[in-house]
Amino acid sequence: MNAIEIVNLSKSYGKIGALRNMSLDVPEGTIYGLVGPNGSGKTTLIKALVGAVRPNSGYAKVLGLDPLKDKWKLREQIGYMPQSPALYDDLSARDNILFFGKAQDVPDLQKKVDEILSFAELTSRANDAVRTFSGGMKKRVSLCCALIHNPKIIFLDEPTAAVDPHLKMQSWILFRKLAQSGVTIFVSTHQMDEVMLCDKVTILRNGEILAVDTPQNILKRGKTRLKISVNNEERTALIDSNAKNLADELKKFGLENDISAVELHSDSIEDIILAIVLEKEKEEKS
Amino acid sequence: MRHTFIIARRVLAQLKGDRRFLVLSLLAPLVIIYFLKLLFDTFPPMVNVKSYTIPICAFIVHFLSFILCAILLVQERTRGTLERMMIGGFSKTSIIGGYTLGYFGLATVQAITVLAESIWLFNLSYDTRTVVLMFMVIWLLAIVSVMLGIFISTFAKQEAHVLPFIPLIILPSVFLTGLIIRPDGLPVWAQIIGKCLPLHYAVNIINEIIRSEYSIADTLVDFGILTGYIFGLLVLASITLKETE
Numbered sequence: 001m002n003a004i005e006i007v008n009l010s011k012s013y014g015k016i017g018a019l020r021n022m023s024l025d026v027p028e029g030t031i032y033g034l035v036g037p038n039g040s041g042k043t044t045l046i047k048a049l050v051g052a053v054r055p056n057s058g059y060a061k062v063l064g065l066d067p068l069k070d071k072w073k074l075r076e077q078i079g080y081m082p083q084s085p086a087l088y089d090d091l092s093a094r095d096n097i098l099f100f101g102k103a104q105d106v107p108d109l110q111k112k113v114d115e116i117l118s119f120a121e122l123t124s125r126a127n128d129a130v131r132t133f134s135g136g137m138k139k140r141v142s143l144c145c146a147l148i149h150n151p152k153i154i155f156l157d158e159p160t161a162a163v164d165p166h167l168k169m170q171s172w173i174l175f176r177k178l179a180q181s182g183v184t185i186f187v188s189t190h191q192m193d194e195v196m197l198c199d200k201v202t203i204l205r206n207g208e209i210l211a212v213d214t215p216q217n218i219l220k221r222g223k224t225r226l227k228i229s230v231n232n233e234e235r236t237a238l239i240d241s242n243a244k245n246l247a248d249e250l251k252k253f254g255l256e257n258d259i260s261a262v263e264l265h266s267d268s269i270e271d272i273i274l275a276i277v278l279e280k281e282k283e284e285k286s
Numbered sequence: 287m288r289h290t291f292i293i294a295r296r297v298l299a300q301l302k303g304d305r306r307f308l309v310l311s312l313l314a315p316l317v318i319i320y321f322l323k324l325l326f327d328t329f330p331p332m333v334n335v336k337s338y339t340i341p342i343c344a345f346i347v348h349f350l351s352f353i354l355c356a357i358l359l360v361q362e363r364t365r366g367t368l369e370r371m372m373i374g375g376f377s378k379t380s381i382i383g384g385y386t387l388g389y390f391g392l393a394t395v396q397a398i399t400v401l402a403e404s405i406w407l408f409n410l411s412y413d414t415r416t417v418v419l420m421f422m423v424i425w426l427l428a429i430v431s432v433m434l435g436i437f438i439s440t441f442a443k444q445e446a447h448v449l450p451f452i453p454l455i456i457l458p459s460v461f462l463t464g465l466i467i468r469p470d471g472l473p474v475w476a477q478i479i480g481k482c483l484p485l486h487y488a489v490n491i492i493n494e495i496i497r498s499e500y501s502i503a504d505t506l507v508d509f510g511i512l513t514g515y516i517f518g519l520l521v522l523a524s525i526t527l528k529e530t531e
Contacts, residue, residue: 082369103376104375
């Protein structure tokens with residue numbers, strides 16, 4: 001079953017099209033990634049799904065509910081972490097989490113707050129005002145606010161930006177655990193190492209979907225550059241990134257004894273996504 | 287209703303944590319009234335400065351409550367907490383109600399301190415009934431100002447956007463509501479504008495009750511209109527506070 005269904009969704013701000021005729025299905029219990037350059041529509045799409053943006057046309061269903069018409073039913077079941085921390089600086093980390101937890105009437109709230117503060121490694125700073133926190137710590141508090149009521153679907157807008165690598169990995173372990181228990185994670189990110197941790201990825205640019213695939217399949221779209229030196233003469237070839245193509249290409253060279261070195265430089269996921277975006281830009285310019 | 291109380295408690299906790307804001311909202315009116323005393327002391331004795339004192343105190347509370355509340359709510363918008371509250375399950379009615387309730391306490395303290403300082407500093411002598419009525423007027427005006435601040439904040443995307451509303455709403459109150467001169471001599475159109483501003487009714491009540499003999503019945507219409515502003519602005523703010531972009 002799909003946790004999110006998006007059909008021909010469009011949203012524009014004046015002449016600027018933030019979302020253009022977008023259609024997408026997100027299966028339940030998956031970690032679904034949104035990647036793309038700044039202004040590609042990631043945040044607008046998330047806001048449309050949580051009912052903070054009214055689309056001009058098309059529709060979206062989240063857990064089978066309309067984000068605008070069924071907002072009260074839906075808001076009990078979703079967690080939302082915006083791009084900016086969106087916290088009360090003069091309140092402590094604990095009070096911020098308690099405030100958003102109370103909105104959802106979370107049972108045994110104090111205990112849950114203690115648990116989540118411990119997960120975010122914030123127990124020792126729990127009672128300090130958030131204004132004294134670093135950017136990464138604020139992000140952690142913000143994540144706690146989104147998770148406190150055990151939502152069925154969590155929308156995370158760049159959740160680990162400015163978070164240190166250790167806690168970033170801890171967060172992704174938690175996301176995976178949540179996904180395994182049936183929670184759907186809809187996450188936008190700029191960090192390409194995180195793309196590989198998603199089950200499926202959508203690449204956006206200028207409010208349009210450029211590609212929807214698993215990270216592994218996106219990786220296969222990359223090229224491997226072969227640089228072969230024969231008797232100190234350098235020859236290069238560009239082949240698809242899979243083992244069979246690589247072997248076939250090498251056969252052309254006969255794998256002779258005087259081949260002294262074979263170097264492989266594969267595209268990273270970041271290169272591939274950038275290439276997809278650039279290719280679209282080239283297409284549009286031509 | 288539960289959500290309204292949760293927000294009100296959060297607003298109070300936030301005020302407690304923001305000492306700069308607390309000092310500004312409670313001490314600033316007291317300092318300004320002291321400056322007023324210094325100014326009035328330079329006036330010749332034939333000028334009856336006492337008749338201006340309480341109306342000007344009411345104006346100071348009106349101005350500060352409006353500006354501080356509007357800026358705080360705009361901060362909620364720019365920091366994303368307003369949007370997060372709504373997505374988090376708080377309705378806009380509970381947000382407006384929570385803010386009003388949160389400021390209810392602050393407005394009460396503000397009205398008491400301002401009135402107490404004015405009576406002491408200007409050596410005013412009014413009977414208990416008059417002082418209670420003065421407190422009620424300033425307190426009601428403070429609540430109206432909070433509601434006005436909430437309403438105006440819906441038109442501002444940044445703190446700076448609140449500033450143009452000062453010459454639009456607050457400054458006309460100084461000239462057209464009877465704070466300095468009786469509005470009877472003003473052109474009719476200016477009198478009409480003056481009557482649209484809540485300070486007009488607060489000044490009317492104060493001018494009525496500082497006379498040596500007055501009847502409470504004569505103030506009821508103005509009290510009613512001032513209360514009506516609260517509900518009117520509550521409805522307007524509920525309509526203009528947007529949940530979606």
